[in-house]
Amino acid sequence: MKKAIYLLVFLVLAACSTREAGESSTSPVEEEDMPSPEGQWVNISMKVTINADVDSVVDIPPGKWEEILQIKPILTTLKDDSTFISEYRNLGDSLFMTSTGVWWLDKDSLYMEEHGVLNAYHLKIRNDTASFTGYIDWDQDGEADDLYYGEQVRPGL
Numbered sequence: 001m002k003k004a005i006y007l008l009v010f011l012v013l014a015a016c017s018t019r020e021a022g023e024s025s026t027s028p029v030e031e032e033d034m035p036s037p038e039g040q041w042v043n044i045s046m047k048v049t050i051n052a053d054v055d056s057v058v059d060i061p062p063g064k065w066e067e068i069l070q071i072k073p074i075l076t077t078l079k080d081d082s083t084f085i086s087e088y089r090n091l092g093d094s095l096f097m098t099s100t101g102v103w104w105l106d107k108d109s110l111y112m113e114e115h116g117v118l119n120a121y122h123l124k125i126r127n128d129t130a131s132f133t134g135y136i137d138w139d140q141d142g143e144a145d146d147l148y149y150g151e152q153v154r155p156g157l
Contacts, residue, residue, distance in 0.1 A: 035125045037103075037110060038080050039154060043073040044129075046150035048138045058138075062151070066091060075155065078103055084112065121148070128154040 043065060050056035065073045072089040079085075082104055088097040101114030110123040110132065121134035130152050138146035 037105060037123065037125060037130065038078050041076045041078070041130060041152035042155045043076075044151045044153050046148070048136075048149075049147040050139050051141075051143075051145050052135070052147045071096075076152070119144075 045062045045065070046058070046060045048058040050058070060068050065071075070091060072091065072093060074086050074088055076084060076086040082102050084101055084103045086099045087095055088099075089095050099114055101112055103110065103112045105111075105123070108123055110121045112119050112121070117137075119134060119136050121132035124131045132148070132150045132152070134148055135144045136146055136148045137144045138148065
């Protein structure tokens, strides 16, 4: 069970805002309109629909991260040199894992690459909350067919 939780947590790269997954933007986002995602972000919720089928859903609602996953919310830092680092801490606040990679923004899409795996997310930033929606290979079946929606907030605000 512990390995499964670590695998689950490892696969979480990003997440964030108050929009529901699948909701479309009313107008295209111009690159200059998108606030910079650089800086620190902390997960507050996520929902993954495996194989984009409602039969298997991982749902971590706001306020339930520690209770369900038994870890602190992941702290991800998007650095201005286009690299990122995500820190995973247990409930005792001890660091047990990090993940690193590169990121870039293209209009309203955030791309994050780690160990040759590229994930693309529709990014929406409103105030200090961000939402990420995209198809990823959550179940590691070789297909990016798992719908991911996550929310993150800038810490301390």
